[in-house]
Every structure is written in C-alpha cells, then in structure tokens.
Amino acid sequence: MYLTPQEQQQINELVAEVEAATGAQVQAAVIDKADSYPEIPWKAFASGAAIAAFAVVLVGWLRPDWVSLHSAIFDATAILGTGAALGLLTVFVPPFARLFLDRLRADTEATQYAQSMFLERELFRTRQRTGILLLVCRFEHAVVILPDEGIRARVNEVELDQVIARMTPLLARGETAAALRDGLRAFKTRLLEKGFGSTSADTDEITTGLVQEKGV
Numbered sequence: 001m002y003l004t005p006q007e008q009q010q011i012n013e014l015v016a017e018v019e020a021a022t023g024a025q026v027q028a029a030v031i032d033k034a035d036s037y038p039e040i041p042w043k044a045f046a047s048g049a050a051i052a053a054f055a056v057v058l059v060g061w062l063r064p065d066w067v068s069l070h071s072a073i074f075d076a077t078a079i080l081g082t083g084a085a086l087g088l089l090t091v092f093v094p095p096f097a098r099l100f101l102d103r104l105r106a107d108t109e110a111t112q113y114a115q116s117m118f119l120e121r122e123l124f125r126t127r128q129r130t131g132i133l134l135l136v137c138r139f140e141h142a143v144v145i146l147p148d149e150g151i152r153a154r155v156n157e158v159e160l161d162q163v164i165a166r167m168t169p170l171l172a173r174g175e176t177a178a179a180l181r182d183g184l185r186a187f188k189t190r191l192l193e194k195g196f197g198s199t200s201a202d203t204d205e206i207t208t209g210l211v212q213e214k215g216v
Contacts, residue, residue, distance in 0.1 A: 002030075002212050003030065003176060003177050003210070003212065004177075007177040008209065008210050008212075010177065010181065011028055011177065011180050011181065011184070011209075011210045012209045012210055014180075014181055014184045014185070015028055015184065015209075015210070016204075017188070018184055018187065018188040018191075019198075019204065020198055021188055021191075021192065021197070021198060022188060022191040022192060022196040022197060022198065023128070023130060023196055023197060023198045023199060024130045024131075024132055024151060024191055024196060025123070025126045025130055025131045025132065025204070025205050025206045026131075026132045026134065026184070026187075026206070027121060027123055027131070027132065027133050027134070027206050027208060027211065028134045028136075028180055028184070028210050028211070029117060029133065029134070029135045029136070029210070029211035029212070029213070030135075030136045030138065030176060030180070030210070030211070030212050030213075031113065031135070031136070031137055031138065031212075031213045031214065031215035032137075032138050032139055032213075032214050032215045033137065033138070033139040033140070033214075033215040033216055034106070034109040034110045034112070034113040034137045034139075034140055034142070034215055034216060035105075035109040035113075035215075035216050036216050037097075037101065037105075037109075039100075040090050040097050040100045040101060041087040041088070041090050041091060041097075042087065043100040044083075044086040044087045044089065044090045044096075044097075044100050045083040045084060045086060045087035046083065047083075047086060047100075048082040048083035048084075048085060048086035048087070049079050049080065049082060049083030051082065052078050052079040052081075052082035052083065053079050055078075056075045056078060056079065094139055097139075098139065098141070101139075101140070106137075106140040106142055107140075107142055109137075109140070109216075110135070110137045110140050110142035110143075110144050111144055113135065113137070113144075113215065113216070114133055114135045114144035114146045115146065117133060117135065117211075118131075118133045118146050121133075121206075121208065121211075123146075123148065123206065124148055125205070126148065126150075126205045126206070127205070128150045129148040129149040129150035129151075130148060130150040130151055130196075131147070131148040131151075131205075131206065132145065132146070132147045132148070132151055132187070133145070133146040133147075134180070134183060134184065134187070136167070136171060136176060136179060136180060137215070138171070138176060139215075141168060141171050141172050142168075142171075143164045143167045143168060143171065143179070143183065144164075145160045145163060145164060145183075145187070147160070151191075154194045154195070154196075155190060155191070155194055159190055162186075162190075163183055163186045163187050163190060164183070166182050166183065166186050167179040167180075167182055167183040167186075170182060180210075
C-alpha cells in the first residue's frame with residue numbers, strides 16, 4: 001500500500017527542510033520488496049509437510065487402531081495438502097511469508113537494491129558529493145541509508161545505524177510514513193552536529209520527490 005498524497009507531501013516537505021538546513025541532497029524512496037524470494041513458498045511447503053507428517057506418525061503411534069482406517073493416499077494427501085496450503089499462504093499473506101525470510105538475505109537484497117537505485121538515479125552527480133538515498137523496504141522491514149562520499153567522510157556507519165534503529169520499530173508496525181519522518185529528522189540532526197550547513201552555492205540538484213516502487 002502506497003503512502004497517501006498527504007503523507008507524500010509531508011515527506012517531500014521534510015526532505016526540502018533537511019536539504020535547506022544541511023546542504024545535503026536527499027532522495028527518499030519506498031519499495032514493497034527488494035527481491036521475489038522464490039524460496040519462501042518452498043520453505044513454508046517443507047515446514048507444513050514436515051508438521052503434517054509428524055502428526056500422521058503421532059496419530060498412528062497413539063491410536064494404532066486408526067491406522068487401518070486410513071490409507072496411504074489419505075496420509076499423503078494430508079501431508080502434501082498442508083504443505084501446499086502453507087506455501088500458498090505465503091503468497092497472499094506477507095506477514096506469514098516474513099516468518100520464512102532469512103534476515104541476512106533480506107538485508108543483502110535491500111542493500112543491493114539501494115545501490116542499484118543510487119546509480120540509476122545518479123545520486124553521485126552532486127557537486128559536493130552530498131547525495132543521500134534513504135530507502136525503506138516494506139516487506140523486509142529494512143532501511144538502507146546510502147550516502148555519497150561527501151557525507152560518508154564525516155558520518156560513520158555506527159551513526160547511520162543509530163538513525164536506522166529509530167526507524168525500524170515504526171516500520172515493523174506498518175507506520176512507513178512515520179518511519180521516514182523520524183529518520184529524516186534524526187539524519188538532519190546528525191548532519192548539523194557534524195558541521196553540515198547550507199551555503200549560498202547550494203541548489204536543489206535532486207529534483208525528484210518521494211519515490212514509490214513495487215520493487216522486484
């Protein structure tokens with residue numbers, strides 16, 4: 001679900017505020033998914049089949065008199081049907097699918113998507129190398145802050161992680177707009193603490209507003 005027009009306007013106004021105060025050039029973006037994760041339905045299928053198989057064995061052990069009433073076809077149908085049901089559930093219910101998402105893989109895919117977007121939108125072309133991409137991945141509940149060299153020279157990874165840590169709890173609750181607002185405000189404060197400030201030479205070199213994409 002995309003941000004509402006009002007939320008988009010709030011984010012764009014806040015981006016303009018950050019740029020005016022710090023001289024940085026900010027691109028905020030929201031995507032649904034950084035990857036298709038084809039392994040997730042299969043993981044759910046395997047889990048469902050394993051649980052169903054265990055249940056079949058347990059019933060046979062606890063009630064051996066029932067075994068004669070159940071054919072192998074019934075057992076196979078129960079096992080495969082449960083697996084298929086869970087696999088299908090991951091396609092239509094993102095919170096359930098997220099249970100089978102590997103955290104390291106999610107973070108890697110989010111970072112790779114951010115790097116690709118940074119290059120595609122040429123955020124490196126600012127004169128002072130002060131371009132910043134703030135990317136929110138809704139499915140992964142992941143945030144990536146990708147700064148250019150002019151920012152990275154004075155703001156380290158630990159400080160970026162502190163900004164991300166403020167955003168992720170809001171994102172986990174589905175409050176995407178609130179996460180972006182909190183992250184932009186925190187990043188503005190961090191940049192000002194590091195001595196960034198607007199100058200007469202500052203111009204809006206990144207004219208694109210909030211980017212919203214489906215992703216992969």
